[in-house]
Amino acid sequence: MATMTAAQKREQARVEYDAFLRACPTNQLLDRLSDKWVSLVVAALAAGPMRYSDLGRKVAGVSPKMLTQTLRSLERDGILTRTVTPSVPVRVDYELTELGSSLAQLMIAVKTWAETNFDEVHTARERYDAGQENARATS
Amino acid sequence: MATMTAAQKREQARVEYDAFLRACPTNQLLDRLSDKWVSLVVAALAAGPMRYSDLGRKVAGVSPKMLTQTLRSLERDGILTRTVTPSVPVRVDYELTELGSSLAQLMIAVKTWAETNFDEVHTARERYDAGQENARATS
DNA sequence: CTGGATCCTCCTAGATACTG
């Protein structure tokens, strides 16, 4: 039993930590917001309402599964609305809510930052990589 | 051979798609930016320079491995600088660059959005979950 | 103190196939 103490302590700490994180609102949303597909979908919908398959094409690379999963979570969070039109081939439209639009502004800002500063980041990377090579050669 | 055609087509499409993504600057940065630890570290450093262990405590929940990994990638991208002071216990300080500071503004904006709109999101979630329950009961 | 290296374990994205 004495040998279990350390492991037990760690396990308990982990559980408590998880509980702490779950209780932290910012962390909950930050996790959701830092999802790759979330930002892409929200950015895509910023241009206007879209159908499921339109999104699938516009987002490019997303599997049906991830697209559905992302859309469901965003709908749940009140970021977008899902409208089913029961025509002959079913038609489903997705549209940002007002809340979603405000979020889209942020996403676009991030996207713009990425586009604006890509050159600088790229240069920094090459400089860093060159430095690493030198360091390896010198050692 | 004819039976391979479909698989080959798919494989080729995948490779081309990968190449496309790699060539897309925005996507490259978006992946990096949507990393959980990146946003937390950048937000933490927005308050000012910090030592390695300070960051470990402030970020809370990050393992040494992930902290180092995150810091290296951010250093490589020119988001922050790493300064080693060769004293008796080594001391390493991390500080945002100008580029990093501009990014931090965005991160803080997102964080602020999350804090501001958490109630609304939370309400939307409960409404959605209640609707799901009803749907299940009715079916 | 600040990591590097290694192993190992989940988790989940994505491919595939099927349905209303």
Place this chain on the structure above:
DNA sequence: CAGTATCTAGGAGGATCCAG
């Protein structure tokens, strides 16, 4: 058209030990 169900490989990330 708009999903759902199932399976699996790969990688992210934690634990642990070691070094400068």
